[in-house]
Amino acid sequence: MPAKVDLYDNAYANYGAEVYRDIRIETYGQDLGQTSWVTTEESSAIPQMLHVDAGSSVLEVGCGSGGYALHLAKNVGCSIVGVDVNAPGVANANQLASANGLANRASFEQCDASKGLPFNDEIFDAVFANDVLCHIPQRPDVLREMFRVLKPGGRMLFSDALVVGGMISHEEINTRSSIGYYVYSPPGENERLSEQAGFREVRASDTTENAASIAKKWHQAREKRREELVALEGKSNFEGLQAFLSCVHSLTAERRLLRYLYVADKGH
Numbered sequence: 001m002p003a004k005v006d007l008y009d010n011a012y013a014n015y016g017a018e019v020y021r022d023i024r025i026e027t028y029g030q031d032l033g034q035t036s037w038v039t040t041e042e043s044s045a046i047p048q049m050l051h052v053d054a055g056s057s058v059l060e061v062g063c064g065s066g067g068y069a070l071h072l073a074k075n076v077g078c079s080i081v082g083v084d085v086n087a088p089g090v091a092n093a094n095q096l097a098s099a100n101g102l103a104n105r106a107s108f109e110q111c112d113a114s115k116g117l118p119f120n121d122e123i124f125d126a127v128f129a130n131d132v133l134c135h136i137p138q139r140p141d142v143l144r145e146m147f148r149v150l151k152p153g154g155r156m157l158f159s160d161a162l163v164v165g166g167m168i169s170h171e172e173i174n175t176r177s178s179i180g181y182y183v184y185s186p187p188g189e190n191e192r193l194s195e196q197a198g199f200r201e202v203r204a205s206d207t208t209e210n211a212a213s214i215a216k217k218w219h220q221a222r223e224k225r226r227e228e229l230v231a232l233e234g235k236s237n238f239e240g241l242q243a244f245l246s247c248v249h250s251l252t253a254e255r256r257l258l259r260y261l262y263v264a265d266k267g268h
């Protein structure tokens, strides 16, 4: 079993470091603080998919560095709350909100979403979680919580890059899981669980190819900056993260792991 590899603490604590910013730009094309498989095209389409506008109140579950939530607050003009279990991520997000004059409509709280969402019923127009639910035990409960905090007529969106599409060895599962807790799901399960939570009209789109491309670009961008990253992360973590990214690339390029994006309605 490979040693545990850190992705999120380094990425969020070193958010402002030039080397991490350059890697994000080279990987995604635009720096939105990403640590996921979302392409910039998908990031741009999310407000429309969620029917979010300047009057909307939005919740992001697993907001990471806060970069994307702040991008929405600034460019769409919505109010947004982000939650994440990672303390450096939440600290970075609140600091960026203040520094960018967005603290009046963007705020961030540390929260373990497996223990419920600390919000009243029916207060958000939209709720989303980008490549997060795979990390959280009790997905049925998390989806029920997302349903509960949505207003009637609200929309939710989440992505899952761990839908099993083919044969995977135990070594591959170990490497793919080396950065934290993970739940793998069979095709169709996310749709079934979303409906079970109360959501209607669950639409799934296959974004596997994009995830394979992001994993490859991310690996290459880090490899080019090996020395600087080894100094920041340590050699064993650097190598572990490279092995993780390379594993994500081969599993998704061969469609043995699939990434889907789900959008669903709460209904009135």
Ligand SMILES: C[S@@+](CC[C@H](N)C(=O)[O-])C[C@H]1O[C@@H](n2cnc3c(N)ncnc32)[C@H](O)[C@@H]1O
Residues within 6 Å of the ligand: 008, 033, 034, 035, 036, 037, 038, 061, 062, 063, 064, 065, 068, 083, 084, 085, 086, 089, 111, 112, 113, 114, 129, 130, 131, 132, 135, 136
């Ligand atoms: C793949 S990253 C995605 C971050 C961000 N959404 C993005 O697109 O870049 C997954 C995030 O889920 C967060 N996370 C993991 N387990 C969590 C939990 N139990 N509750 C809340 N957030 C969690 C991690 O800290 C991390 O920031």
